[in-house]
Amino acid sequence: xxxxxxxxxxMGASLARAAAAxxxxxxxxxxxxxxxxxxxxxxxxxAQIGFDGIDYTVRTGGHVLPERVKQDLPKAVEIAHKAGLExxxxxxxxxxxxxxxxxxxxxxxxxLGIKHYRWGGFKYDYGRSIAEQLNELQPxxxxxxxxxxxxxxxxxxxxxSGLREVGAPIWDVWTLLKNEDPxxxxxxxxxxxxxxxxxxxxxxxSAHLVGPYMRGVALKDFLWGKNAKGAWVPQWxxxxxxxxxxxxxxxxxxxxxxxxxxxxxFEYPELGGANDGKTxxxxxxxxxxxxxxxDLQYVxxxxxxxxxx
Numbered sequence: 569x570x571x572x573x574x575x576x577x578x579m580g581a582s583l584a585r586a587a588a589a590x591x592x593x594x595x596x597x598x599x600x601x602x603x604x605x606x607x608x609x610x611x612x613x614x615a616q617i618g619f620d621g622i623d624y625t626v627r628t629g630g631h632v633l634p635e636r637v638k639q640d641l642p643k644a645v646e647i648a649h650k651a652g653l654e655x656x657x658x659x660x661x662x663x664x665x666x667x668x669x670x671x672x673x674x675x676x677x678x679x680l681g682i683k684h685y686r687w688g689g690f691k692y693d694y695g696r697s698i699a700e701q702l703n704e705l706q707p708x709x710x711x712x713x714x715x716x717x718x719x720x721x722x723x724x725x726x727x728x729s730g731l732r733e734v735g736a737p738i739w740d741v742w743t744l745l746k747n748e749d750p751x752x753x754x755x756x757x758x759x760x761x762x763x764x765x766x767x768x769x770x771x772x773x774s775a776h777l778v779g780p781y782m783r784g785v786a787l788k789d790f791l792w793g794k795n796a797k798g799a800w801v802p803q804w805x806x807x808x809x810x811x812x813x814x815x816x817x818x819x820x821x822x823x824x825x826x827x828x829x830x831x832x833x834f835e836y837p838e839l840g841g842a843n844d845g846k847t848x849x850x851x852x853x854x855x856x857x858x859x860x861x862x863d864l865q866y867v868x869x870x871x872x873x874x875x876x877x
């Protein structure tokens with residue numbers, strides 16, 4: 569029999585372990601890479617691979633169609649939960665408050681306990697002043713923040729790389745967010761795209777700049793290579809085989825006490841169509857599962873070393 573003091577000590581240790589587990593980051597899979605199958609198989613495979621959660625696509629052509637979000641998202645989430653997965657976020661086809669079904673998506677997600685969604689899609693017109701375009705976008709961001717506040721949701725602007733992409737250099741999306749409440753509008757910081765735009769030290773500076781607004785992060789890797797036309801372009805590859813400094817990035821997340829959802833992406837051709845969100849695979853399903861498991865184990869190993877998982 570344990571004494572009262574010993575019992576309290578055991579309970580305290582258990583609570584401490586539970587709190588520590590709660591503080592660990594959860595890794596989700598982007599459901600785009602399971603677009604070739606349905607909610608049930610996607611959830612079962614994601615759990616089998618070892619993911620903590622699933623980031624459902626709620627957009628045109630996605631796992632949940634925006635016009636059916638009220639009927640279908642609850643079903644998809646229930647299936648994911650039965651498979652042992654969390655659903656901390658969705659990837660929504662929301663650009664601003666005028667996006668079709670935006671309010672229905674937010675209301676439904678909130679009712680299911682989902683508090684984060686990926687948002688974005690602003691493009692530059694190089695025939696006009698960038699400064700003027702950012703000024704024009706500011707009211708749209710503010711209106712979205714107000715709508716998110718109504719539903720207790722956080723929109724995470726996904727940072728891509730390349731021409732015409734608002735958010736590629738990071739400083740521009742920061743100017744859109746700097747006067748807004750980070751509880752309602754923030755950044756989904758894609759370290760792969762950020763490294764494309766600032767591979768030496770730029771990604772470090774940009775990560776520090778938007779740190780207070782970093783609500784989610786996406787993980788992918790790349791190498792520079794020449795395409796069929798001989799132009800140098802980023803070529804996505806397996807995690808750990810490219811230029812992304814994952815250990816340094818994870819240390820930055822630890823220092824910043826980052827707590828949002830983490831998404832692992834698989835954008836490279838080895839996935840046989842799953843990389844592009846195709847509805848039919850060009851390779852055996854078992855091969856896709858093995859590749860995803862390999863990358864997840866690599867990322868988890870580094871995150872564990874950084875005491876993030």
